[in-house]
Amino acid sequence: MNQSAAWGAPEEGRSVFDAVPVLSKEFKRRSVLLAGLFAGIALLGLVLGMMLPKKYTSSTIILVEDRNIIAPLMEGRAVATSVVDRASILREVAFSRRVMEEILKTGGWLQDNPTPLEQDKLIEKIIDRTSISNPRANLIEIAYSDSDATRAYEITRRFAELVIQESLATKERESSEAYAFIDSQVNQYHAKLTAAENGLEAFRQSTPDARPGTDVDVNARIGELRRIIEGARMELIDLRSQESALQSQLSGESEITLVQTRAGQFRARLAELQSERDRLLLQYTDQHPDVVRLQHQIRDVEQDLRREESAPRTAGTALDGPAAFNPLYGELRSKLAEARRRSAATAARIASAEQMLASEMARSNRIASSESTLAELTRDYEVNRDLYQDLLKRRENARVSMNLDAEQRGLSFRIQEPAQMPLRPSGLRVMHVAGAGLALALLIPLGLLFALTKLDPRVRSPLQIEREAGLPVLGTMPAYLTGRRRRAALRRYSLAASLFLAVPLLYGLTYTLKVMEVL
Incomplete structure (x- = not known):
């Protein structure tokens, strides 16, 4: 067991290197198959690269200019369309029906008289091959891809022209529509303002008390009448008191008097002076000069009367005379009549003033009741007037904006980078697909060969016996090749080499023809 472990350990460490001879033998055995697989995959990649449709892309960049000498001068008076607004709707403008019809005409697709359905399909394809982006805030890039380089250039150039044309036309149309809308609103509010003026004037004519300042005059008139009534009532009270005093004095006098004696x-005379003093006291105080004068005269007459009464009487001193009207009585009666006349006049004045006060109060009530209607009419008039004046200013601003857009003085578009004729196709080219096919042609046969050696259970090397059985191999006997087998192997190797060398020859020939622009 120890010997087996000693033999197996180094074999496992060199298993990767030991597989190289096995792979080499299997490669020689299946050289034609592997070379054919390599050539087939490589040539298939080359054919697919040659058959891959070419894609030419042309692009143009449009500069959106929103800053010029007009902008600061017309600030606050004209409204210019912003760059953000233009960029956001540029895609809708570019893919509108009118623009796409011009693009179909430019690309020559309408020469075959396609049906509307076919036109819609062509438009969808054009939209899919068109890219619109914003590299910067004021830059708009339009790119179009096509299999024909000339058509890609023409369509991209026409796209830029139509986008600028339609954008300017849309901007001018928006300004004109805005002006027309504001102008219609101005006319409507002018009619409303005229109707409000007529309604307010008709109400004032039908209601004279609803004129401006009438309530102030009525309040002043009411205050004046109240002061007049209060003054007249105080005067009436004074006249009534005078009338009572005169009535009491008149009741103490006789209408006819007879003067018989000097006393x-x-x-x-004393009664006359006293009557005169009482009359003056109704108007003045005791310190008044006339009252003081009458007091002195009364004292003098009283002294004379006392002397006369104290003097001895003799026969023949009596003075006989005829009967006469009492002058004091007549004077008192005239004063009483005057006092009654003035009282009646004052009472009549009070009654007249009260009637006028009642009329003014009723007028004030009418004014108060009409104030709500007048306030509503005035409010409608003021609101319509303010809106009308504001719309007049806005209409003039819209007029200036419309003139700016009509003369293209505001926001403008300029082609910063015109479209160029694409000289090379974009995307995957023949060399890319052919290179990928060549790489696959190398990897797939080697992968299959490696998988075959790993998955095939047959014993292929002495080291495999030592590793799996744990026994040492003393020697190996190589296979003997006869002449016929050697000639067959040589033909097989020649065919495999021919298939392998055909690939670089075809690749080189294709590259040469591409450089010479034959393909």
């Missing part, structure tokens, strides 16, 4: 004359 009687003094008494009549």
